[in-house]
Amino acid sequence: MSREDFSRRRRPFGIAAVGIVGSLLLVVVAGVVLWGPAAPAYTAGDGALRGYGSAPEPAWTLDDATLPGLAGEGRVTVDDQRGDDWLVAYPSDYGRAFVPIDVRTGLPRWPEPVRVGLGDCAINAEHRIGCAVKNGDVPDGFYLIDDDGRAQSAGPLDDTASVTAVGRNFLRVNQFGRQASLRTPEGATLWNRSFAATAYPRLPHNTLVVDTADGRGFILDKADGESIVECDECDVWVYTGGAVTQSGAGAQRELRVYPRTGREISSTPVRTAPSLTVVPGPAALPIFTGTGPGQLMETSGRYEVVDPATGAGLWQLGDPELSKVNARPCGTVVSFRMKxxxxxxxxxADGRALGAMAPPSYLDPDHNLNLLSCVGSSGDGGPDTKVLFASRDKLSAFDAGSGALVWDLDINGTVDSVDGYVVLTQGQSITVLAPS
Known part of the structure; x- marks a missing residue:
């Protein structure tokens, strides 16, 4: 996973920010080896977590004791990731510093960070790190950083402000955000593309998506930068089997489903669905439900889980007692609220009924799923699957097969997932929780 959908332009990780364990952050040190079975690539937007069936222990922490020169405004963030290499960014002097971290140990791979000032860095598919440096440790320019952290010149800066790895190449966006250029690590230009507003690239499921500040969405052909899909006032979701665009609002809202053909998304939708909306939340498959004036007249909820490869509904749920609000997709599981x-x-995946949860106590908002954000799920969607939710005060795991609370941790910060690991953030530090 590269600089995937950590955000519409780089949220520090990928899922909605929720709370964290403050006390843990005071005692964790870098160097504890993560454990757990080897796993396939995890995509933040899918909500797939590694094994967190029991209360996890901290694996390692990065803070001002382990990040040289950490100072100033801003947070410590995971800006990119390839396998066990996490590219961590943090405020330093008048800009940012970058250092790759071995996720297995929490130890830096370089003896010193690279300070890029107002620039940016990314990791390509060959695990090479490219950095645009402006007012940093070395003269302004674009550099490849070797295994010892030394900057090797790879051409001029050319006004680059953000860098996103696309395969072995680097997509460079200028400081005004409207000009994008895909270049090889050696600096050769493969294509250029202009946008009418600031462009924010991301790469979910190896699909190049560009969201722009004027609300437009693009899926681009990585080979030439041409648009495969464009939409106005829209959001773009990408899944293993295809993509979904959502444009318009209310009665004018429309969903389009585009299958994946080979390595790219098809330019031809296999389904167009007016007056439907995607239920928000990290999930392996899209969930559609009604929107607009027609939905207001409905007396109960109705939901459809869709295969993005075909546009066909995999299963539907309609029940007179089903609520129209507060459905919670979470990885391989979905939780529906009743009236x-x-x-x-x-x-x-198949609509199998699992466990149930009694109405929450209004005296216990930290365990009320109506108020919580999904972090992700551990498991294949069966009855043994654990779903992790968080508020500003607690990180909690529930058993999908019974609806029971399995474990929780007091929190005071934010929590997200990176490559299936749960990552806690408080102030200017991050902690990774080891799979259990």
Whole structure:
């Protein structure tokens, strides 16, 4: 996973910010080796987590004791990731510093960070790190950083302000955000592309998506930069089997489903669905539900889980007691709210009924899923799957098969997932929780 959908332009990680364990951050040190089975690539937007079936222990922390020169405004963030290499950025002097971290140990791979000032860095598919440096440790320019952290010149800066790895190449966006250029590590230009507003590239499931500040969305052909899909006032979701665009609002809202053909998304939709919206939340498959004036007249909820490869519905749920609001997709599982405020869990892939949850106590908002954000799920969507949710005060795991609380941790900060690991942030430090 490269600089995937950590955000619409780089949220520090990828899922909605939620709370973290403050006390843990005071005692964790770098160097504890992560454990857990080897796993496939995890995509933040899919909500796939490694094993967190029991309360996890901290693996390592990065803070001012382990990040040289950490100072100034801003947070410590994971800006990119390839396998066990995490590219960590943090405020230093009047700009940012970058250092690759071995996720297995929490130790830096370089003896010193590279300070890029107002520039940016990314890791390509060959695990080479390219950095645009402006007012940093070395003269302004674009550099490849070797295994010892030494900067090797790879051409002029050319006003580059952000860098996103696309395969072995680097997509460079200028400081005004409207000009994008895909270049080889050696600096040769492969293509240029202009946008009418600031462009924010991301690469979910190896699909090049550009969101722009004027609300437009693009899926680009990585080979030539041409548009495969364009939409106005829209959001773009990418899944293993295809992509979904959502444009317009209310009665004018429309969803289009585009399958994946080979390595790219098709330019021809296999389904167009007016007056539907995507239920928000990190999930392996899209969930559609009604929107607009027609939905207001409905007396109960109705949901459809869709295969993005075909546009066909995999299964639907309609029940007179089903609520129209607060459905919670979470990785391989979805939880639907009933009108009495109880909940039912289902396997996302096939609609298997799992556990149920009694209506929450209004005296216990930290365990009320109506108020929580999904971090992700550990498991294949069966009854043994654990779903992790968080508020500003607690990180909690629930058993999808029974709806019961499995474990929780007091928190005071934010939590996200990177490559399936749970990452805690508080102030200017981050902590990775070891899979359990």
């Amino acid at each position: 009495d405020d109880s909940r039912r869990f289902y396997t996302l």
